Amino acid sequence: MNERQAQLVQNTEKHRQLILDAEKWLWAHPQTGYTEWEAHGYLLEKFRELGYDPVLAGKIGGFGDIPGFYADADTGRKGPVLAVFGELDALDIANHPESVNGMTHCCGHHAQCAALLGLAAALKEENALVGLCGKIRLIAVPAEEMIQLGFREELRRKGVIAYMGGKTEFMHRGILDGVDLAMMVHGTSAGEGEPFDFRCGCGNNGCMAKTIRFKGKSAHAGGAPHKGINAQYAAMLGLQAVNDLRETFPDSDTIRFHPIMMGVNCAVNIIPDEMKIESYVRGKSLEAIRRENTKVNRAMAGAALAIGAGVELRDRPGYAPERHDRQFMKLVEDCCKELAGEDRVCFEYDSWSTGSSDFGDITCVMPGVQFNAAGAAGTFHGIDFSVADPERLCVNSTKAQLFVIDALLENGAAAAKKIVAEYEPEYPSIHAYLEAIDAFVLDKDAVKYDENGNVSVDFQNI
Ligand SMILES: [Zn+2]
Ligand SMILES: [Zn+2]
Numbered sequence: 001m002n003e004r005q006a007q008l009v010q011n012t013e014k015h016r017q018l019i020l021d022a023e024k025w026l027w028a029h030p031q032t033g034y035t036e037w038e039a040h041g042y043l044l045e046k047f048r049e050l051g052y053d054p055v056l057a058g059k060i061g062g063f064g065d066i067p068g069f070y071a072d073a074d075t076g077r078k079g080p081v082l083a084v085f086g087e088l089d090a091l092d093i094a095n096h097p098e099s100v101n102g103m104t105h106c107c108g109h110h111a112q113c114a115a116l117l118g119l120a121a122a123l124k125e126e127n128a129l130v131g132l133c134g135k136i137r138l139i140a141v142p143a144e145e146m147i148q149l150g151f152r153e154e155l156r157r158k159g160v161i162a163y164m165g166g167k168t169e170f171m172h173r174g175i176l177d178g179v180d181l182a183m184m185v186h187g188t189s190a191g192e193g194e195p196f197d198f199r200c201g202c203g204n205n206g207c208m209a210k211t212i213r214f215k216g217k218s219a220h221a222g223g224a225p226h227k228g229i230n231a232q233y234a235a236m237l238g239l240q241a242v243n244d245l246r247e248t249f250p251d252s253d254t255i256r257f258h259p260i261m262m263g264v265n266c267a268v269n270i271i272p273d274e275m276k277i278e279s280y281v282r283g284k285s286l287e288a289i290r291r292e293n294t295k296v297n298r299a300m301a302g303a304a305l306a307i308g309a310g311v312e313l314r315d316r317p318g319y320a321p322e323r324h325d326r327q328f329m330k331l332v333e334d335c336c337k338e339l340a341g342e343d344r345v346c347f348e349y350d351s352w353s354t355g356s357s358d359f360g361d362i363t364c365v366m367p368g369v370q371f372n373a374a375g376a377a378g379t380f381h382g383i384d385f386s387v388a389d390p391e392r393l394c395v396n397s398t399k400a401q402l403f404v405i406d407a408l409l410e411n412g413a414a415a416a417k418k419i420v421a422e423y424e425p426e427y428p429s430i431h432a433y434l435e436a437i438d439a440f441v442l443d444k445d446a447v448k449y450d451e452n453g454n455v456s457v458d459f460q461n462i
Contacts, residue, residue, distance in 0.1 A: 001338050001339065002338075004131075004406065005338055005339070005403055005406070007127060008122070008128075008399065008402040008403060008406060009339075009399055011122040011125040011127075011128055011402065012118060012122045012395060012398045012399045012402060013395075014121075014122075014125070015118050015121035015122060015398075016395055018046070018117060018118065018121055019114050019115065019117065019118035019121075019390075019394050019395050019398060020114070020390055020391075020394065020395070022042075022043075022046070022113065022114035022117050022118075022394075023110060023111055023114040023387065023390045023393070023394050024390075025042060026039050026042065026105065026110030026111075026113055026114060027098075027105050027110050027387065028100065029042070029100065030090030030091075030099075030100055030101075030103040030104050030105045030110070031088075031089070031090055031103060032089055032090055032091065032092055032103055032145070032147060032148060033089040033142055033143030033144070033145055033147065033148065033152070033166065034066050034067065034089075034142050034143045034151075034152065034155060034160075034161065034166070035067070036067045036068075036088035036089050036090075036142050036143075037067050039067070039088045039110070039113060039140075040067035040068060040069070040088060040140065040142075043069075043086075043088075043113055043116075043117060043140050044056075044069060044140075046117055046120075047069075047071050047117070047120055047138075050120055050121055050124050051124060052071035052072075052073075052120060052138075053071065054069040054070065054071040055069060055070055055071070055175075056068075056069045057069055057070075057142075057169075057170060057173060057175065060173050060174065060175070063173050064155070064158070064159055064160030064161060065160065066142055066143075066160065066161060066166075066169065067088060067140075067142045068088060068139070068140050068141050068142045068166060068170065069139075069140055070137050070138060070139040070140070070170075070175055071120065071137075071138050072135050072136065072137050072138070073120070073123040073124075073128075073129065073135065073136040073138065074135045075129045075132045075133050075134060075135065075409070076129075077132070077133035077134070078133060078134070079132075079133030079134025079135070079409060079412070079413040079416070080133075080134040080135075080180040080181065080408070080409070080413050080416040080417060080420060081134055081135045081136075081137055081178055081179045081180050082134065082135070082136050082137065082179070082180065082181055082182065082183070082405065082408060082409065082416065083137045083139055083176060083179045083181070083182040083183075083362070084116065084119060084136060084137070084138050084139065084182070084183055084184060084401060084405075085112070085116075085139050085141050085167070085182065085183075085184040085359070086109075086112040086113040086114075086115065086116030086117075086138075086139070086140050086141070086184070087109035087112050087113070087141055087142075087144040087166070087184075088109065088113060088140055088141065088142045088143075088166075089109055089142055089143050089144055089145055089166070090103045090104055090105045090106070090107075090109065090110070090145075091103065091104060091105070091106050091107060091145055091147065091381060092147060092148070093106050093381070093382075093383060095383050096383045096385070097383070098386075104385070106379075106380065106381055106382060106383075106385035107144075107145065107186075107187075107380055107381060107385075108186070108187030108376050108380070108385070108387065108393065109144065111187050111373075111375070111376070111387060111390070111393045111394050111397075112184065112185060112186065112187070112397075113140060114390070114394040115185060115373075115393075115394045115395075115397040115398045115401065116138055116139075116140060118394065118395065118398035119136075119138060119398050119401055119402065120138050122398060122402055123136060123138075123402075123405075128402075131410050132405070132406065132409040132410055132413075133409055133412060133413050134180075134409050134413050134416065136405055136409075137179055139170065139175065141166045141167055141170055142166040142169075143164070143165060143166035143169070143358075144165065144166055144167070144357060144358055144359075146164055146165060146207065146209050146280065146318055146319070146356070149164070149209055149211050149278050149316070150211070152164045153211070153314070153316070156316075163317065163434075164209055164316055164317070164318065165318070165319055165358030165361065166358060167358035167359060167361055167362055168317070168319070168358050168361045168434075168437075171361060171362070171365075171430045171433070171434065172434060176362065176365075176366075176430060177430065179366065180366060180367075180416065180420050181325075181328065181366050181367045181368060181408070181416060181419060181420060181423075182359075182362045182363075182366055182367075182368040183328075183332070183368060183369050183370070183371075183401065183404060184359060184370050185370070185371055185372065185373050185397040185400065185401060186357075186370055186371075186372050186373075187372065187373060187374075187375060187376040187387075187393050188372035188373065188374055188376060188380075189374065189375075189376045189377050189378065189380070189388070190374035194346075195344070196344050196345060196346040196374060197336070197339075197340040197344040197345065197373065197374050197392055197396060198336035198339075198340060198344070198345045198346070198347075198371055198372065198373055198374070198396075198400060199345070199346040199347065199348070199371065199372045199374070200324065200329060200332065200333070200346075200347045200348070200369065200370075200371035200372060201324075201348050201351035201352060201353050202323065202324050202326070202329070202348070202349050202350060202351060202352060203321060203322045203323040203324050203352060203353070203360075203363070204321065204322045204352065204353035204354065204355050204356060204357065204360070205254055205256065205282040205283055205284060205321055205352075205353070205354045205355065205356050206282065206283060206284075206285070206286055206289060206318065206319050206320045206321035206322070206356055206360050207256075207280040207281065207282040207283075207289065207318035207319050207356040208280060208281045208282075208289050208290075208293055208315055208316070208317065208318045208440055209278075209280055209315070209316045209317070209318045210277075210278065210279045210280065210281065210293070210296070210313070210314065210315055210316075211276065211277070211278055211314040211316075212235070212238070212259075212276070212277040212278075212279070212300050212311060212312070212313055212314070213274065213275075213276050213277075213311065213312040213314075214231040214232075214234045214235045214238070214274065214275045214276075214277075214300075214303075214304060214309050214310070214311050215231060215273065215274060215304075215309055215310035215311065215312065216228065216229035216230050216231030216232075216234065216271065216272060216273045216274065216275075216307070216309045216310075217229040217271070217273050218265070218270050218271055218272070218273040219270070219271045220269065220270070220271075221268070221269045221270055221271050222269060225271055228271030228273070229271070229273070229307060229308050229309050230271050230272060230307060230309075231272050231273055231274050231275040231309055232261075232263075232272040232275045233307055234275070234303050234304050234306070234307040234309040234311070235261060235275040235277055235303070237303035237306055237307060238277070238299055238300040238302075238303035238304070238311075239259055239261075239277070240303075241299035241300075241302060241303055242257055242259075242295075242296050242299045242300075245295050245296070245299060248295070249292055250288075252284070253283045253284050253285065253288035253292065254282070254283060254284045254352065254354050255281065255282065255283045255288065255289075255292050256280065256281070256282035256283070256354050257279055257280070257281050257282075257292075257296060258279060258280065259277045259278070259279035260277065260278055260279070261275060261276070261277055262276040262277065262278055263275065263276075264276050279296075280318055280356070281293040281296055282318075282354060282355075282356055283321070284321055284352070285321055286320060286321070286436070286437075286440075290440070293315065294459075294460060294461075297313050297315075297442075297444075297446065297459040297460070298459055300313060300446065300459070301313075301446040301447050301457050301458075301459040304446065304447045305447050305455055305457065308449075309447070310445065310446075310447050310448070310449075311445075311446050311447055312443075312444070312445050312446070313442060313443070313444045313446050313459060314442065314443055315440055315441065315442035315461070316440065316441060317437035317438065317440040317441065318356065319356045319357060319358045319359075319360045319361055320360040320361045320363070320364045320426075320433070320437070321356075321360050322356075322357055322359050322360030322363050322368075322370065323360075323363050323364075323426075324363065324368065324369045324370065325363070325367035325368060325369060325419060325423055326349060327367075327418070327419050327422060328367045328368070328369045328419045329347060329349065329369050329371075330347075331404065331407050331408065331415055331419070332347075332369050332371055332400075332404050333345060333347040334407070335400055335403035335404045335407055336371070336400050336403075338403060339396070339399055339400050339403055340396070340400075347371075357370065361433065361437075364425065364426045364427050364433050365425050365426070365427055365429065365430050365433050366420075366423070366425065367419050367420060367423040371400075373392060373393055373394075373396055373397035373400065374389070374392050374393070375387065375388060375389040375390060375391070375392035375393025375394070375396070376388060376393060377389075439461070440461075441461075442461045444458055444459055445458075446458055446459040
């Protein structure tokens with residue numbers, strides 16, 4: 001660690017309590033995507049107290065009101081713009097012992113926001129921006145978890161949002177316009193035998209969000225089942241068909257299909273006339289997702305047909321596969337090693353994860369890295385998730401991010417400029433990317449019967 005880095009550590013230490021308090025407060029106020037007004041309000045106030053003038057995502061002209069904002073730390077010198085994200089949203093997990101109104105931060109996003117606030121505070125220190133150029137755009141972003149698809153579809157229908165994911169929506173709103181590169185830190189747990197402080201893989205799956213609604217006919221389940229059409233059986237048959245298709249998914253595409261049945265109109269003595277399934281199709285490329293999703297939709301249509309039911313298919317763009325820029329990743333790795341020591345940092349340049357994040361949408365159009373800070377414990381998205389060590393999870397990640405900001409933007413931002421110059425985007429612009437995923441939208445009443453009992457099937461997006 002050099003003298004400058006020691007200074008950055010000190011800049012963070014001054015705000016240690018602010019960071020730790022924020023972690024606690026945000027943990028106690030969990031809300032799910034596009035409803036995170038409490039975290040939004042808390043952070044907004046803190047940012048203003050620090051002297052920032054945040055731009056509210058919900059106040060950008062012509063768009064609906066949603067939580068989230070950005071604030072720039074400006075060096076006053078021309079140079080690249082680096083975005084840093086903190087995610088606002090929690091998960092529905094009512095049986096977590098510390099859930100509040102059925103929600104908990106069991107993905108640890110609140111810790112990102114605590115670190116983002118720490119970053120905001122440290123960047124206001126007198127010497128923080130000395131020797132740097134460009135801008136750091138600090139972004140509190142809603143709705144990373146792709147859940148509550150019905151609620152989001154309703155927001156979409158009302159014109160409040162255009163996209164399910166918060167970062168995608170922020171791209172749509174122009175908040176990433178003019179940004180050159182991006183980073184964020186997600187929590188992780190360094191389980192037993194994995195004593196590291198920071199880690200990073202090369203990327204993770206993208207996904208598509210699906211809602212599948214089987215339509216049957218209700219009848220007395222005991223007295224007259226022959227008068228009904230069982231939507232639940234049709235749904236079960238559809239899932240069975242996809243299970244049988246799994247071996248046709250090429251291993252190299254790392255496809256994941258993990259449906260949940262969202263039973264509706266259920267009573268034990270009524271043949272269910274409706275059964276809703278939510279799922280993603282995840283995969284390593286948008287092309288693979290699109291290809292395998294067609295099979296899934298065909299299976300659902302076939303199942304409906306077999307039972308004499310109908311099925312509505314609703315596909316929405318999810319997230320693009322996330323690919324970390326290798327050069328940027330190396331720079332982050334070096335910074336983490338300076339901070340935590342060689343043996344506490346585990347960067348794997350070939351390791352691919354099968355989760356998904358809307359940070360993938362960002363890495364399609366600009367170089368980006370999402371790395372992990374240890375300090376959480378238990379199972380992510382599980383009822384035993386907890387923050388075991390907020391010091392490592394939040395304070396350390398603030399320091400690491402400060403190191404990265406410095407490494408990118410010092411010396412006339414030579415490192416950032418080189419990364420940006422050598423990056424090959426998958427899409428030439430944000431606009432081109434959004435246009436490409438818009439083609440994923442599908443709304444089909446896939447199986448229709450005429451008066452003679454003949455059937456027409458239409459499950460494709462062509
Ligand atoms: Zn999560
Ligand atoms: Zn997460």
